[in-house]
Amino acid sequence: MKEILARTPESLVEADADTWEEDSIEAPQPVVDRSGDPGRLDARLTRIVIRPTAGWRSINFGELWRSRELLFFLIWRDVKVRYKQTVFGAGWAIFQPVMTTIVFNVVFGKFGKMAESVELPYPVFLYAALLPWTFFAGAVSQGGISLIQSRQMISKIYFPRLLIPFSAVGGQSVDFAISFLVMVGMMVWFGVAPSLNLLLLPVLVVGTIVAALGASTLLASLSITYRDFRYVIPFMIQLWMFACPVPYDISRVPQEWLLLYALNPMAGMVDGFRSALLGQPFHWSVLGVSFASTGILFIAGLAYFRRVERRFADIA
Amino acid sequence: MSRIAVRIQNLGKKYQLGARGKKYSTIREAIIEAAKAPWRRWRELTGRENDSQAFWALRDISLDVPEGSALAIIGHNGAGKSTLLKILSRITEPTTGQVEIEGRLGSLLEVGTGFHLELTGRENIFVNAAILGMSHSEVKRRFDEIVAFSGVEKFLDTPVKRYSSGMQVRLAFSVAAHLEPEILVVDEVLSVGDAEFQNKCLGKMRDVASLGRTVLLVSHDMAAVESLCQRACLLDAGRLVGVGSVSDIVRQYLESTCELSGEIDLERHCGRPPGVRPIFQRLRMLDGNQGLSPVVRVGGTIRFEIGMHSETPQSARNLVFQVIDSRGLTIFTTSTLQHQNERLEIHGYCEVGCSIQNVRLTPGRYHLRFALRNGRRVLDEIRSDVEFEVLRLSENSSVKPPTAQSGVIVAEAQWDFRSQVMSSV
Numbered sequence: 048m049k050e051i052l053a054r055t056p057e058s059l060v061e062a063d064a065d066t067w068e069e070d071s072i073e074a075p076q077p078v079v080d081r082s083g084d085p086g087r088l089d090a091r092l093t094r095i096v097i098r099p100t101a102g103w104r105s106i107n108f109g110e111l112w113r114s115r116e117l118l119f120f121l122i123w124r125d126v127k128v129r130y131k132q133t134v135f136g137a138g139w140a141i142f143q144p145v146m147t148t149i150v151f152n153v154v155f156g157k158f159g160k161m162a163e164s165v166e167l168p169y170p171v172f173l174y175a176a177l178l179p180w181t182f183f184a185g186a187v188s189q190g191g192i193s194l195i196q197s198r199q200m201i202s203k204i205y206f207p208r209l210l211i212p213f214s215a216v217g218g219q220s221v222d223f224a225i226s227f228l229v230m231v232g233m234m235v236w237f238g239v240a241p242s243l244n245l246l247l248l249p250v251l252v253v254g255t256i257v258a259a260l261g262a263s264t265l266l267a268s269l270s271i272t273y274r275d276f277r278y279v280i281p282f283m284i285q286l287w288m289f290a291c292p293v294p295y296d297i298s299r300v301p302q303e304w305l306l307l308y309a310l311n312p313m314a315g316m317v318d319g320f321r322s323a324l325l326g327q328p329f330h331w332s333v334l335g336v337s338f339a340s341t342g343i344l345f346i347a348g349l350a351y352f353r354r355v356e357r358r359f360a361d362i363a
Numbered sequence: 364m365s366r367i368a369v370r371i372q373n374l375g376k377k378y379q380l381g382a383r384g385k386k387y388s389t390i391r392e393a394i395i396e397a398a399k400a401p402w403r404r405w406r407e408l409t410g411r412e413n414d415s416q417a418f419w420a421l422r423d424i425s426l427d428v429p430e431g432s433a434l435a436i437i438g439h440n441g442a443g444k445s446t447l448l449k450i451l452s453r454i455t456e457p458t459t460g461q462v463e464i465e466g467r468l469g470s471l472l473e474v475g476t477g478f479h480l481e482l483t484g485r486e487n488i489f490v491n492a493a494i495l496g497m498s499h500s501e502v503k504r505r506f507d508e509i510v511a512f513s514g515v516e517k518f519l520d521t522p523v524k525r526y527s528s529g530m531q532v533r534l535a536f537s538v539a540a541h542l543e544p545e546i547l548v549v550d551e552v553l554s555v556g557d558a559e560f561q562n563k564c565l566g567k568m569r570d571v572a573s574l575g576r577t578v579l580l581v582s583h584d585m586a587a588v589e590s591l592c593q594r595a596c597l598l599d600a601g602r603l604v605g606v607g608s609v610s611d612i613v614r615q616y617l618e619s620t621c622e623l624s625g626e627i628d629l630e631r632h633c634g635r636p637p638g639v640r641p642i643f644q645r646l647r648m649l650d651g652n653q654g655l656s657p658v659v660r661v662g663g664t665i666r667f668e669i670g671m672h673s674e675t676p677q678s679a680r681n682l683v684f685q686v687i688d689s690r691g692l693t694i695f696t697t698s699t700l701q702h703q704n705e706r707l708e709i710h711g712y713c714e715v716g717c718s719i720q721n722v723r724l725t726p727g728r729y730h731l732r733f734a735l736r737n738g739r740r741v742l743d744e745i746r747s748d749v750e751f752e753v754l755r756l757s758e759n760s761s762v763k764p765p766t767a768q769s770g771v772i773v774a775e776a777q778w779d780f781r782s783q784v785m786s787s788v
Contacts (some may be wrong), residue, residue: 096467097453098461124479124486131481131522203473204494205453273405328664345634361378 104353110207118210119219125218139223141229144181148174155294165296167325168237175321176293178230179255183262183313189242190215190263191280196270198352198363208356209349212263220256238261242326251319254341258312261345264352271359291317297330309336312344368467368546368577369428373460376446376601390640407493420446422601424460430545433578435526435588435609436599439778444581447598448472448550451579469496469544475535478763480524484534487523491538505541512563513537533560540567545561545578565591575715585613586727610754617658617752625655627749629669634748642677642709642735642743644670648751657751659722665751666718669733671743676710678683679742684717685732688723694724694771707735726755 113115133348152170156162162169192337194201194208203210267296270276292300297318302307307313313361315330322354381523386741404728419445428434432603436444450457451462452470477494478487502509510516513534515526523531549568568591572578584590588595588609599606599619605612628645629635649666659665667684683698697717699707707715729751734744 093465093467095464096461097450097452097457097464099457099459117493117496120490124477124482124490127486128479128481200477200494202454203476205471206494206496236398322419357456360449 098325100357102354103350104356106209106349106353107207111209113192114207114210117206118214121210121214122217122221123160125214126221131216137166137225138221140225143185144174144177144226145229147177147181151177151294159294161295164176164299167239167327171233171237171239171325172296172321174230174233174295175293176317177326178223178226179251179316179320180288180291180293180313182219183255183259183316184288185222186216186256186259187262187266188280188284189219190259191266191270192277193263194267194359194363195274195277198271201363202360208359209264209352212267212352213260216256216263218261219259223252234324239325241324244323244326244329245347246321246323247329248323251316251323254319254338255313255316257345258316258341261312261341261348263348265344265348268355268359269353272355272362287311287313290314292321297333305330305333306336309333310340312337312341315340365429365431367427367463368430368465369422369426369579370463371426372462373420373464374447374450374457375419375459376443376450376455377458378418378420381785406485409490415676419601421450421457421598424598424603426596426603426606428577428579430465430577431575433572433580433592435592435595435612436579436581436598437583437585437588437595437612441600442598443471444598444600444643445550448548448579448701449745451548464546466545467496468541468546468548470548470550471495471539471542472548472550474532474539478523481522484513484519484526485523487534488538491535492541495539495542496544497542500757509521509537509541512540520727529560535601536560536564541773544576546579548579550581551583561587585617585752585754589613589726594610613754614658623658625649629745632745632748634745636741636744638679639741639743642671642673643733643745644672646670646745646749658754659751660754661722661724661726663722664718664720665722666716667731667733668714668716670714671709671710671735672712673709676708677742678705678737679735680710680737681735682707682715683734683736687730687732688724688771689728689730692771694729722753723775724753725770725773726753728752 130139133139135142148170151173152162156169156173165172190212193211197211201211219347233239266276266280270280290308291313297305297314315334318330319334319337321327413559424443424447432517436447438444446455446517448470449472450463451468452472454470454472472507475487475491477491482490488506489499489502493499502595510519513530513536513632515534518530523534543787547568565587568580572591578591580588580592580643592609595605595609596603597612597616597619605615625648627646627648629645630641632641632643635643647655647668647670648657648661649668653666669682681699682700683696685696686693686694697719699715730747731749731751732744732746733749735742
């Protein structure tokens with residue numbers, strides 16, 4: 048019946064059906080009689096109180112947890128859309144770090160003679176660092192503008208706003224996973240054997256994601272208020288890379304500056320990736336400082352996001 | 364006694380308006396201002412600038428919505444209706460006051476929020492449903508229903524960007540229609556799509572309301588409002604100016620609206636075709652009690668009075684009135700020739716009146732078109748932008764009122780019922 052109706056250009060039949068149906072209803076009456084037991088009702092229904100808030104607000108973890116399906120769908124949408132109507136599809140996830148490796152190998156390795164001071168094959172040395180860095184750069188640039196891009200949604204429907212930068216980072220982590228395959232291939236090709244250091248890799252992956260989440264939420268909430276950040280973010284990421292041991296080894300950093308250098312969350316993560324993947328000794332103090340600053344960045348990002356969240360719909 | 368589903372207390376929402384528009388007279392001033400601009404803008408963006416004006420989009424709104432009732436929120440553009448819905452949907456925070464909501468609230472301020480043109484219909488159903496707050500299992504269970512309601516099953520695996528805009532809207536609405544919150548908040552969704560789609564939406568909303576759910580509806584379509592809601596509230600410039608039965612509030616609204624006024628100046632009216640010298644001066648619409656009103660109830664009387672003026676003597680064959688419904692269908696045409704076979708001589712000021720008794724049009728908005736003709740020659744004509752509204756019979760009659768869906772006219776039908784005892788077989 049419904050199929051026929053949907054295809055009928057004139058809604059005559061349907062309108063009639065509507066009218067008949069309506070006739071049988073005298074006045075809208077609640078089907079369920081709920082007047083008897085108010086206590087039961089209160090327990091069943093959720094109760095929301097909306098009132099103005101001020102200052103810093105805590106994070107509603109329960110709400111975030113209930114929205115995990117939505118987070119999944121937003122990530123899924125992000126990934127689906129990214130490679131629709133492209134010839135190489137997910138191949139682009141690999142293309143970017145591989146091309147960067149090749150260019151850096153020529154520019155820094157050959158022209159800059161960086162390769163000479165590195166014991167390992169320079170391309171593997173580079174790729175091990177570019178792996179987390181490419182993810183971080185992609186996640187922060189996408190996450191940073193995610194709120195601006197979703198302003199249509201922000202002003203039309205309510206859901207935990209944190210899901211927006213989170214899903215942007217989540218979308219990039221799919222690429223992150225794919226680019227690991229190249230790492231495996233390169234290690235086989237250049238004959239770099241994995242070591243027990245690999246056990247620390249999951250921790251570093253989590254650390255990198257947390258750093259990306261922190262930076263994304265902070266920049267997203269800044270850029271929706273101050274659109275200047277749209278122009279600052281790409282430029283900032285470009286410079287940020289040189290503050291991480293990507294083309295060079297961390298041993299090049301003067302010892303007295305090392306802990307200050309490690310305040311950059313990604314410095315420790317990038318170096319940690321290299322050590323974990325290529326079996327180099329870990330720089331524990333650098334790792335410690337970077338993990339601490341990652342935690343601070345994450346908390347600061349979320350706190351600032353929550354503080355300005357209430358204005359998003361008005362300024363989006 | 365019914366419970367309160369939504370309790371709004373002293374709600375207010377303030378926006379900052381940037382005051383701008385200073386003009387700099389000298390280049391020197393302009394350069395100084397340009398140099399100071401980042402600093403000034405920074406102060407503005409952080410909200411420290413007190414140069415800007417405060418604007419209250421909503422002020423002191425207090426309102427109780429009983430559970431299971433359908434409440435219409437009406438008002439002019441900029442009255443604060445959408446802001447109110449945004450606060451209820453938690454999209455934006457109020458500046459003052461509070462709202463208590465009992466139950467799950469689903470809001471539909473736009474159809475197809477989060478739709479992505481590159482995704483297929485199927486993919487968009489899942490994403491959109493998740494955004495609207497449906498769980499994945501819920502969507503899976505009702506997927507076939509959603510698809511059938513939308514009528515786009517053949518194109519489910521086609522990217523939405525290849526859909527016609529009508530198909531996109533239908534798909535989006537069918538997702539939204541299967542949302543089952545205890546309280547449903549809807550903003551002007553009915554204004555998109557064709558008549559068939561609008562009927563479908565209305566039917567679905569009626570179902571929702573009749574199942575004991577609470578509905579809050581913003582609409583400019585008074586016929587829809589009257590057929591869906593029992594109660595209404597009227598907002599004007601951010602304040603609540605009336606709450607009551609839907610027919611009272613609709614009347615109050617229509618009478619306050621300037622586009623629909625009982626007296627229209629026709630001297631420089633935009634509905635006149637270009638190049639026509641104005642003869643019509645004004646139009647007055649009167650109700651049965653000679654009060655100015657562009658609103659008539661089914662069965663009532665409406666009187667049109669046209670004032671005409673001409674410096675030079677004009678002789679016209681007749682004056683024609685035409686009533687056209689919102690779908691463009693001509694309902695009837697009437698002319699002075701029906702009354703007298705004499706010419707109309709206009710020199711100086713004169714008035715012609717036309718009373719239409721026992722208006723049997725179904726509730727809705729109607730256009731009035733009129734022309735002063737001399738044979739084929741048009742002396743003056745108003746083609747558009749004159750409207751009046753027909754309201755349903757009476758506010759608390761238990762009889763189900765006819766709506767625009769039931770036809771063009773309200774028949775004056777008499778029903779009787781005789782039962783015959785059937786002899787048992």
